Amino acid sequence: MKLSAPIYQLKRRAKLLARDEKIPLHTALDRIARDEGFAGWSLLSARVATCATASEMLSQLSDGDMLVLGARPGHGKTLLGIRLLLDAIRDGRKGVFFTLEYNEQETRERIRSLEGETSDLGNALEIVTSDEICADNIVRYLADAPRGTVAVIDYLQILDQRRDKPELSAQIVALQKFARQTSVILAFISQIDRTYDPESKPLPDMQDIRLPNKVDVGLFSKACFLHEGKARFQAIARRAD
Template structure:
């Protein structure tokens, strides 16, 4: 026994020392394989068709495994499969007689081998019990053939298409992803199993009002029970309302609770996003940071913010012009590599579907359906930002409606939650008397929950600090009079202090406590990853 184990180890060591194939050897082997017959399983195909023919009840299970007639290596088998499925869907019944007649009507019975071949199929399998296993064998070979086809297309593109390296990589990735996507089959579960899982989930959440991820905004969490796995959440607003700021605040709050977050920014670059996060966390006026007019206390606050944010599991991708396939591929990799629990996309109208479409509205509809499918596939909540059209600008009060969603298409149907951000103060910025006469509305933003598939609709009020681009719980904001004075510049913006946080995620805009200031002093900004 010991000698056998030693021999096996020697063989393994020898195989490890064997040099990899050279480029020339790879080319010769590839050429030989491309000339060879593609992988196939004729016996499995025949057994599958025979099982479907002798017991039509298995057809319902088979069609959930196969992608279609193209999964068969022999075209004649694909034609027989199509006819069997059509008979199954009709009321004609499935047997040799009806199948033969269907193929006769199409003029292909002789090319298939006549009725004798159908009889041979029925006699080739003793039982239909293993029909699903036969179908899986057929499907597996089809996937391998698809991979070979994709490899050939990649080979041709790399040698003569003239595409740049990045485009070649994206094209190759898209081909493989498409095959993998079609290979993933969602399985059905019994109601009994689902009921048990639901009860276990209820037990885990016993005593908790928040069943999803807490956003850090109390009224919003109360209304939605947190953002839920698999949900598509549309955050819509007119430009300059602060939708990107709110999305980043949500990402920061969720990451601060230890949940990894993926951010896909099609509008802003990574450095711009990092600057926004620093301002929101430190309380520094974003204009002072942008103009490099920082004071000594600003640097201390920034150091502290850097120390906190560097520990936050936030992963940013700022690839411009992402198409749907690229987004899903990147998000899937983030999920596998970093375990992301929450996704932000900024914003929907900057994406493309990745193929030819008849109109922009149809394209946006495809994107919204694809993003919803991605949320379900990854089992994470996805917040997707969206622009509103100009209809609200002409409306009295300027309050947005769901019908204002730009190029809406199926967005309203696909979204589980639609939130629209509205700040009345924005429309009165040029009126010096408005703030004095509307102190209760200064620095206040309304988050309108216009749709919630599994909960109530309503309005959540938040406090908005435009200087640091941060939203806070309104219950912790300054009194209305103080907010109005701050908006007019009568008192420093640093007076807006977030008190709903404590510990490692405390806000530093008032300098923090002694321990926090010492921690900030120990941070060397040059050592922090940005």
């Protein structure tokens, strides 16, 4: 969906609306977003952030990378993951979406929100929806994947939600080893802790990843964090073997 004006102009329009009608700025922003076809401003800004960030991010990823995509709910982390996969497919790579959150129909709807009804690009995306998704399942599925394949796991914090699955730290170690050996890129959509305060810093970082079960964040090599239409991509120092 194309915006009627650049996002900075929409923000300016919202500020004028808030001043003229004496309403809170967040109410004015949501009204502008609805006029643009979005349920709220956070969804509009998330869409802008994902479209601008994914193609830039793909060019900065290397074979074997372990990537974290982190944001609070409604700020675009899932859309960013899907956009990354679509850009990978556009680049001639294989793209796989492992999701414990959505069924295939819901995922296809999100693809259409990014690509439109007439695009066939999403048909090449492989979507895996199963309660069995875990490190072993991912490794088996990607065993024959070509170098440079991009896989997105949705999401990090529920890989070990079933008691019959290994603890999360062990799964991440296994997946890092697999990524390095096969040159597959693994991206993990991640929740951000509720204690994150955008008033103290505009974007979350690695310290804000919600980890109910301990994981060595040094196992990841890259990260991208989103909030209110802003994004920051960063490299992470690899953990010594």
